[in-house]
Amino acid sequence: MISATKPFVKFHRYDQELASDIQALNASGYHKDDIWVLKWNPDKNHSNQRDNYYKYSTHFESAVGNIDSKAHFFDNGGEELRTRLEKLGLTKDEASALVRELQETDYTCLLVVRDLKDNIIKMND
Template sequence: MISATKPFVKFHRYDQELVSDIQALNSSGYHKDDIWVLRWNPDKNHSNQRDNYYKYSSHSEDVIGDIDSKAHVFENGGEELRTRLEKLGLSKDEASALFRELQESDYSCLLVVRDLKDNIIKMSN
């Protein structure tokens, strides 16, 4: 179910701080369906590699801190990542802008939270 409000998006590295943010969200009552970790894998951007394995890949083998049981982990190429952002409630332009910013930064993933309330996690790094 998509919310009428825009989801909260935070740039992250795939590290212990991400695990801490997810644990804080879980402790505050957020469930796995409200929390998404979107990892960009540039190796999955090439159209010749977009077979079903890549298209339907949900997470990598090196999930840290068992976050795949606490949040949805999605690792894929650029087009799939932008599409997932749109499905989570962002416009096509917003999704493209976030993906471009992710590509140009030293971050490796986005933490997306539906209906974030209060200051459960630090807003920026």
């Protein structure tokens, strides 16, 4: 069942901070079904963008810990990310804006949390 409220979205790098945020969510009672890590993978896009391939494939950061058991992990191209964000409760325009920003910044993934309460994890600066 999809919630009527918008999910919380945080830009991330696939690194220790992401693993720490997921651990904090799990410790606060959030389950795997409420937590999604959406990683943009330019190899799965139709366009061949050398700069993005270099940025995401050659210098891929490693997250510490077993994230797969604590959150859903989605690794795909732009169109698939937009579709997944819409399924998680965002509008088509919101999803497109987030994917575009993800592609234009040095972030590599989005952390999406359904019904986030309190200040369990730190917001982006």
